Structures are given as structure tokens and as C-alpha cells.
Amino acid sequence: MTESSAGPAPGARVLRRDAAENRERLVHAAWEVFAELGPDAGVEDIARRAGVGMGTLYRRFPTKEALVLALHEGLLDEMLAHTRETAADDPMGRGLEEFLWDMGAVMSSHHGCLSRLWRSAPPATGERRKELWDLVGRLLRQAQRAGEVRDDLTLTDVYLCVLSLRGLIEDTATQAPNAWRRHLSVALAGFAPASRPLDHRPVDDSLVEAGVPAWNR
Amino acid sequence: MTESSAGPAPGARVLRRDAAENRERLVHAAWEVFAELGPDAGVEDIARRAGVGMGTLYRRFPTKEALVLALHEGLLDEMLAHTRETAADDPMGRGLEEFLWDMGAVMSSHHGCLSRLWRSAPPATGERRKELWDLVGRLLRQAQRAGEVRDDLTLTDVYLCVLSLRGLIEDTATQAPNAWRRHLSVALAGFAPASRPLDHRPVDDSLVEAGVPAWNR
Amino acid sequence: MTESSAGPAPGARVLRRDAAENRERLVHAAWEVFAELGPDAGVEDIARRAGVGMGTLYRRFPTKEALVLALHEGLLDEMLAHTRETAADDPMGRGLEEFLWDMGAVMSSHHGCLSRLWRSAPPATGERRKELWDLVGRLLRQAQRAGEVRDDLTLTDVYLCVLSLRGLIEDTATQAPNAWRRHLSVALAGFAPASRPLDHRPVDDSLVEAGVPAWNR
């Protein structure tokens, strides 16, 4: 309203500052609420946690799905940022491994609704998604060139490894937040051209008996 | 009536033949419906698929949760049967690997609602669950004695491997039903005292772009 | 089937002895179950208590309502038996009072579902109902002639007294099984000729014939 000069890129609507704040609050609240209440948490809880009314939530996100998508995009952004940085400077071919540790860390810091997020590629994320895996493809080739990983390893093998970490993190995050690191160690050993020692200490055996939390669908 | 020798398990009420049939139908329908519609599928769909009324479903299972629990137990039974057989004859220490391939196959044949099932151990399954992992512990020690897997491998590592397969299967079963085999190959390579070639052919790269189905929470 | 000779009154179907036993068991069980579980008790509980299957219940009573009606009739029979006896020998005009104590006792021994029973006169009970209140009318006139109760007392006043006992018994039977006796004492004191004039004009006698509305459980 007040400012009409110095407009932003046309097409991308500008949000007034308070509106942008609300958006941010909602996204933050959504992560928290999903993490606490599980993937079936209701929108009302999210709005309350964000300290806004339902109307505000639905003004910012036309649909619950859209809010979840926003979380998805935030996650993808974070992953992409890490990966770009890694790919920008990978002289020794160690970048692939770094990438995997980063992905685990990012997902681990957002556990609780990963399952709700990682759905079939939403339109809006297509390009960044492609960029992400292109970068990973480069990292893979560099790693193979450097002899860090076996030659018959494919990009999909790396993807499957990330997917397997996702499920593992969802199942174990509350009880053993570092369990995924152990499994990644095993997988990296499997990636290596020759066997090597594991990088992480064993996880306590009591986990076997505990199972996963009830809402972990 | 005539033969009292091989009666049903004591304590387990005997069902009339038609009732038993309906129970079986319901369990079967539940697997199907959960697989198709996801873990939030409604009881009405399950009853319709089974060709019975709502009341029949609720006569057989006092709660939706009880039905899900029955699926859980069925899965556990299947896993346990395989594992017992494997553990009964494992002279060469290859049983651990066989176990993992079996677990993958069993979960794969019930994909679609694994996430809903694999909850923190329900009371009734406690003993069998314990037996299962005790057997796996034996398989692990035998494998280590035979030099098939590295010495620093723990039971939890095996458990994490199964969990990681679970998530992977849920995410990929409809699009690439064998993707989990590739990942298990990697993990087994990581288990080996020394690197070795992978056992399964690569999965098509198009999977990377496809993502996972919408209801896969 | 087997016996066709020595038939009973035509029109009234004869029940084989075991069938009659089942009928009796069901009625008895119904009283008990209603008393324990309240007027919304289910038919399944009644059948189980009676030790028969659902089919037997529905063979004996085409409807839950019919079973309730049978209880109703039993109650009416009991009341009528008492009243006939009282009316048959009432030289001193004390029969009216005796009648009221009897009604209280009968209802008290069947508390728990009185409300469900005492509905607007079901067809089958019309005649006996009429007989009952005709007898009470005689008792009332004899009591007035003997100077036991005030002259302005009407049959409906007596009916209202019974109705008020019914509600009271339902409300207090479990906690203070004799509370109704105290209230009846008060009402009888009010019936006495010596007591103060009544503040309200008599209610039309047609109420006695009408019964109470159907949903008045």
C-alpha cells in the first residue's frame, strides 16, 4: 500500500513485512507441531502455535497441502544450499560423502514430518530438484574418478541411500538421534572400492526392543 | 469333535467356519486397501473390499486398531517363520544374509501400510518379537564366526538395516519394486570384512525424478 | 408337532415346555439386565444373561419392544392380582391404602426400567388396565364411605400418586430403597379427611385411561 516504488520482480507478489513474518511463523510452527504431534497434526494446532488465526493461515497457504509443500521447499532449499557449496569445491572427490552426511543432518533436524513431505515431485520444486541431483551426479563422478567409491555405483544408488536414511531418521529420531549415522557408515563402507572400518560407534542395543513411536506411520 | 488331539490353540476361541473365512477375508482386504489407499484408508472400504458389512468387521476386530494389530501379527509371524527356518540350519554362517533378503521380500509383499504397522511393540507380540531378534543375534554371531561379516557389527546394525529397508520399500515399492535389493546389496558390501562386488543390477535412473506416492507419509 | 391332542385354548399358541422355559428366562433376564444396566441395555446382554442365542430371543419376541411389552404385562398382572385380592375383601375401607403400598412394593421390586415400561397403553393390556382402575375406583369409593379419605379425592388423584411413586422409585431405588414409603406416607396424610383443603382443582379423569407418552422412558 504505502510503498509502490522499488517494486520487486513482477509476478512474484510482494508480502508486506508483517505478512511475511506471519508466513515465516507458520512454517516454523508447522515444523514444530508436526515433529511433536506427528504427520496427522491438525491445521488448528499449527495456527495456534504460530499465534495467528485460521484465516491468516489460509490467506498465506490456500491449502494444508500448500503449507506442507512450503515445508518441502524449505527442506529442498536447505539441501540445495549445502550441495551447491559442496559441489563448488570438491577437488579430492570427497564431496559425495560430505553430501550424504549433510542430507542426514538436514533431515534429522526436521524429523517428524519427513514422511508427509517427500511426496511425488510437486510442480514448483521440479527445477531445484533437478539441479540438486545434477549436482550429486557430478559429485558421484568426481568421487569415482578419485577412486573414493566403486565404479559401478549409480546416481540411483545414492538416491536410495538418502531415501533409506529418511525412513530410518523418522523411525529412530526421538529414541536414537544418531542411529542414522551408523547406518550411513555401513552404506559408505559398501560404497567403497574396498572394505574399510566403520566411522561411527555402535548404537545401544536397547533400541531393538523399543520399536518406533506410535504416530510414525 | 471327533478328534481332540490336534485342536486349536487353547485360549484362542474357535470360530465357525464362515466366521473364520470372513476374518481371513478382512485381513486380506485390509492389506490390499491399505496398499492402494494408504495408511489412512477407512474401515468402510476394507469391509466393502472384503464383501462383508461393517458390523462383521467390528465383530471380528473390536477396533480399527485391532485390525491393524492383526496385520502386524501376521507380518511378524511370517518373519518369524522364515527366521526360524533359516536359523535351524546355518552351518556356513550365511544365514544372516539370507535373513535380510527374506525380511525385504516379506515387507515388500506387504508394502503400503508397513508404516502403520511397525509401531512400538504391541503387548501381544512382545515374546515373538524377542524370539525373532534372539534368532537374529545367533545368526549374527555365526556369520561373524564364519568370517562372513565384520567383527564390529552389532545386532542393532542389523536392525537398522531392516528399518532402512522398510522405509525404502514403502517409498519405492510401486515404482521400482526391486530397488530395495540394490540398497541391501550395498549394505551387505558394507557388512563384509572386505569390499566385494554388488549382487544386483542398478535401478533405472528415472526413479530419481519420480519421487514417492502422495500418501506415503 | 408331536402332540396334537388335548390342545389348549384355541388362538393362544402353545409353547413346548422348553420354549416356555426360554420365554420365562428371557423375561427374567430382561428385568435383571434393565435393572443393572439401565433402560438402554442392549438385547445381546439380555440374551446372554438368559443363556440363549439371539435367534431364540427373536423367535420368542418379534421385537425388543415386544419383550419390553411382556415385562409391562407381567407388571400389570402382578398389580392386578394384588388389587383383585384387596378389592375382594375390603369391609373397612382400608383397601385403597393397601393398594398404594402394594403398588409401591411391586414397582420397587422391578425398578430399573419402569420408565421404559409405563408407556401409553399398549393394545393388549387395555382390558386389564381398565379392570385395574375400575377396581381402584371401587376401593376409593369404599374408602370415602368409610371416612378414610377426603371426599374431594378423585380417581385421578390416586393415579397421580402412583405415577409420582413410579418416578420416585426409579430415582431413588438404588440409593434409598424405602424413600418412596416416606413420600407415600406424606401423600396418605394428605388424603386424610382431616387435612387441610386441597389448593388445586381436580384433574380430568381421562388421564387415567391415557397412560404416559411413548418416549417417556
Add this chain to the structure above:
Amino acid sequence: MTESSAGPAPGARVLRRDAAENRERLVHAAWEVFAELGPDAGVEDIARRAGVGMGTLYRRFPTKEALVLALHEGLLDEMLAHTRETAADDPMGRGLEEFLWDMGAVMSSHHGCLSRLWRSAPPATGERRKELWDLVGRLLRQAQRAGEVRDDLTLTDVYLCVLSLRGLIEDTATQAPNAWRRHLSVALAGFAPASRPLDHRPVDDSLVEAGVPAWNR
């Protein structure tokens, strides 16, 4: 409405005007629907009658039971208001009689679901319930001092009288709306000092505090 001095009771959340209106409508509709359809009337009928959706009903009352409780409290409020007024000015000891006529009138104007309401004291009403019967106790003593009622009359006798009116009103309200007045006249005649001695010993006063059993609809 313009004055802000007499705000709402602290602790009781303030409702937006439209919300408050809907709440009122729902309570009103509930009285009507219960009166017409009986105590087993469904929530849908109530919502429809109130002209609101199901969600609105459940936003205002978390449970059907809560709605019924609100009716209960409204009734208690009304009774208490009458009784306070009566007790505030009772020089001649006629207040007890006035109280009983008032109770009858209040219950009569809400007939149809009294049975569902008058359950064993819900927690929230405990204090007001106590206040009500404390006031009645005072009225009783004043009436006795003034020689208006017999000396052996107890508070529970008054309570039983109210209970008996409750049942009577439920049974006769639609057919003979004033029938309860006639019965009350009789009871009041029985309360009078001049009337004949009561035949039954007093009932323990604890009954007054206990209320009626829950399923006693």
C-alpha cells in the same frame, strides 16, 4: 450493553456476539427437541433446529453430554434464582410452599428431558446445588417455626417431593400440564401439622446430596 462495568464472570471466556447467540440458540433448540423427540433425540436434530451446522454445536459443546449439562445448569440456575428470592423475604414461613410451587413451574416449563438432566450432581454444579438445598433447609425451619408444616418433616421429605414432581411432570406434561399441581396440593396437605402422623420413618438426608443414578434417564 453499552456499559462495560458489569463484564462477564471472570474465568468464563467471552464469546463473540454471534457465537453467544448460537450458544443460546443451541440450548433453546435442545430443550425443544428433547421435549418433542424424547431424551434420545440426536445431536443432528438439535443442530438443525438451532439452524447451525454440526461443527458449531461441537465447537460450543465438546460433547453431547456437555450440552445436556448446560441444560442442567440452566435449570439449576433458574431454580436457584427463584429460591434465593423466596428465601430473602420469608417472614411468615410460607416460603417453603412457594418454593415447591416454583420448582414445579420451572420443571414444567422444561419438561421433556428432565430425566436426562437430573443425574448425580456433575462437579460443576456441586456448589450451587449445595446452596439451593441449604436455602431450602432454612425455608423448612422457618416454616416449622411458623407452624406451617409439621415438626417431623425433614429436608429429604422436601427433596422427595420435588423428585416426585419431576417424574410426574415428565409423565403428564403433554396431556395434563397442571396435573402436578394437584399432586402437590395433596403433598402440601400431608405436610400440614394437623394431618395424620406419617407412617414411615424419615429417610437419611444424605440422599439430598447424592442425586440420582446416571443412567436414570
Add this chain to the structure above:
DNA sequence: GATGAATGAGAGTTCATTCAT
């Protein structure tokens, strides 16, 4: 004739979404 499993309409309740304030 007796049994109890099967039925399905309808109950109370929830929740993503809309809209009056």
C-alpha cells in the same frame, strides 16, 4: 428349534476449509 454371525443404517465426533465480523 436354536444358535450366533452378519447386516447396515445411524449414532456421536473431527477437521480441512470458508466466511461473517
Add this chain to the structure above:
DNA sequence: TATGAATGAACTCTCATTCAT
């Protein structure tokens, strides 16, 4: 614009009644 009350379809579960065994 922000609010939170209103909406109503859909959910899980119940129970009087029917019917195959």
C-alpha cells in the same frame, strides 16, 4: 487484513434385527 466461528462431509463405532448353519 486478521480473526476465529461456522460448515458439513467423512470418520469410527453401535445395535436392533435377519439369516445361514
